[in-house]
Amino acid sequence: MTTSNHYLTSSVREFPRTLFRGIGQVMFQDNWLTGLLFLCGIFWGAYEENLGIVAWGALIGVVVSTLTGYILCLPDEKGANGLWGFNGVLVGCAFPTFMGNTIWMWIALVLCSAMTTWVRTGLDNILRPWKVSSFTFPFVMSTWFFLLAARLFSGMPPVHMSTPEFAHGIQESLNLDFGSLVVYWLKGISQVFLINSWVTGVFFLAGLAVSSWRAAFWCAVSSALALATVLFWHGPGGDIADGLYGFSAVLTGIALGATYCNNSWKTWIWTVIGVVVTVFIQAAMNAFFSPMGLPTLTGPFCVATWIFLFPDYSFFRPKPVADK
Amino acid sequence: MTTSNHYLTSSVREFPRTLFRGIGQVMFQDNWLTGLLFLCGIFWGAYEENLGIVAWGALIGVVVSTLTGYILCLPDEKGANGLWGFNGVLVGCAFPTFMGNTIWMWIALVLCSAMTTWVRTGLDNILRPWKVSSFTFPFVMSTWFFLLAARLFSGMPPVHMSTPEFAHGIQESLNLDFGSLVVYWLKGISQVFLINSWVTGVFFLAGLAVSSWRAAFWCAVSSALALATVLFWHGPGGDIADGLYGFSAVLTGIALGATYCNNSWKTWIWTVIGVVVTVFIQAAMNAFFSPMGLPTLTGPFCVATWIFLFPDYSFFRPKPVADK
């Protein structure tokens, strides 16, 4: 009884930090200060875009998915590390970004955030034999279901989603002066949470630096590398300017360069190749989903990082894999 | 020799009951009387729709896929339980429902029904480590191949399939008086076998009640719950009226509520959430497959039920999983 009470009390006292940790875990940082800075960046960017509900959605998402972990009585130490929250916060960012502001959208947001917690358990069960984790794929898969459903359910209309169409290259002019490139580079980072604001990108870099210089380094390098790649291959200008070729690459870079592999020159090469490949997978999934008008979310990051971790080469990956 | 003869004789004598069991297993009932009532419902509905060949296709499908199990010398007790037949009977319903009545369609029906038996062995081999089964996915996957091929093979034209188009919400008026709602609710049940008839829905409920009150209860509740969900979120009227948001939810409800989980209030909540999520997955797959003009079949049920069983939470699922 006493133990149970103690457990409950400490959980309640720790709850805000657990939420911040959940937000930080989106970029693999088990650090509440990182999460707090991320959240500040989200609020700044959301209100800058006049879509404040995105930030409030993020808060609701992380609360709901974390609480779901407690309700399902999942092992507590994972929840305290924020591993129940990072999918939920992304659901919370995605729903108001893509769908109309209706009561049915908010109910779906709560359902989908909760769902990511058990989808994550299921996907991690599936992937366990190969020693890789599900990354943000519980968020990606669950959100795809609801965004696709929004096409047919006028109760939560897909007002901000792109129109379904056959994929085709778009000729758009793009400013390539230094100031513009810096903005594209920072937006590539802010888009990890679906935010289109260079200031938010600075917040995110600061949040990473608080927790790990190596993560901040690879975040910065990966966004720049992705930008260079998509410019060389002449990708679509509008998406480049909005940072839409950066966010998946950023996550791949932090995952390979600063989380799952040891810190050696072989890892550096592996990570650089991984980031470049992520850009092609990003474009591929954009084109594949074009007739459905479906955003890829962070799917390209998951696919790319799996491709680079499944081989399990001993010289890239001597570290035992952490749970996330 | 004597044993072998005895085996053969008893197989032949048991064969009709094995077929009925196969039809019953579509809704998880190892009961020949259930299957017989289901078959009566199929014949009633098929002739009511002036598509009698659907019922005859169902019969051919269950015979072919069951015989394939004997020919491949698969372990006999599974065949006797009807586990070779339930995918075949659905193939037999689907082919004449979607494709033109040509000799090449019938040959493909026989090939596809037979194929489900070894596809099922393969998928169950894949899924074994996670203690879930392939459900009706052998039927879904095999039939997808042939329905997609029908777009290009004019020998079996896709005359009753919807035209490929970009997904879009449809504004249709829908009668919401009590009588209409009951019809939609019963059609949600009859569509499990691709039949559009409320009378067939009554047959199916009766067939379930003969075998298991709990299964009949969850069948009825799930179709109603799916109907309520899709009405709240303003789904497309025509599909709602035809029961097309009910059939996957019905199967999820019986699977979670009356087959794979213990009977407790936690299971009840789990099943209700599972049924609601199935409705969104149904809409998502409808939208995703819209540019291909491909029906989802019972794919949404398989995906949803996997999502709710893969986590393997001990408090929802203390029962060891049966083979199907």
Added chain:
Amino acid sequence: MTTSNHYLTSSVREFPRTLFRGIGQVMFQDNWLTGLLFLCGIFWGAYEENLGIVAWGALIGVVVSTLTGYILCLPDEKGANGLWGFNGVLVGCAFPTFMGNTIWMWIALVLCSAMTTWVRTGLDNILRPWKVSSFTFPFVMSTWFFLLAARLFSGMPPVHMSTPEFAHGIQESLNLDFGSLVVYWLKGISQVFLINSWVTGVFFLAGLAVSSWRAAFWCAVSSALALATVLFWHGPGGDIADGLYGFSAVLTGIALGATYCNNSWKTWIWTVIGVVVTVFIQAAMNAFFSPMGLPTLTGPFCVATWIFLFPDYSFFRPKPVADK
């Protein structure tokens, strides 16, 4: 040191044969003479089509992917058997076949060829518990990424890919005299390496016969059987004439009939069914990918052969499975 030097020297001396073995392994033949004849066929066909760069792409692809295996220090005996090269040679055929001849296409070709080597390790890791291998799927998956990306990246334009459109049956007249049928049949074989030339088909048959009469027999039979199937079901004339319903079936036939199953009458039946099913899966994937304008590559062969090997029936497959 001496051992290492010896290893290096013998590798360098063996390198050309390793490359030819890699080309031969596309049709499961660990035989350098087979690979040499295949390469002659590729050069003949490529120059006949006025697309000589396809042949040079093939050479670069097999060199890059084989070298990648050495650089990654993968176990050497596999490389010597050509198992690092067969995906790369196909990448090298595919890129200049579908995309414009730009410097960015060639850089992407090198990246994608290298990538197949670790994608193969990863996929084989995933599939190991079920004792099947990844076949040519590393080539298929990696190339899909780049071909889809080509839709959006004007630096490597998809000039020879078909326009995205909704799938629909096409009425085309088709010469059915004996000479034309022989040409379609041989082109079904040459398309394994994406070559549209009956002479190349003769080269490939000769290459197989040098290594294994059984493989040559099933190659010839499978292409004929696929042709008969697609003619009976009235498939699209242009694709039939170009051999596009043959290449996947040919690979399925050699895999089931001459590589992974014992040589018995049961295997013969299994292989014939497998080849026919491959034709439907080929059409299905053609239709499914039509809105994306994406070629199936040898994906239908992989899917079909998995479907026929995953069940792991003892009477079809008593031989222990080889590594490829």
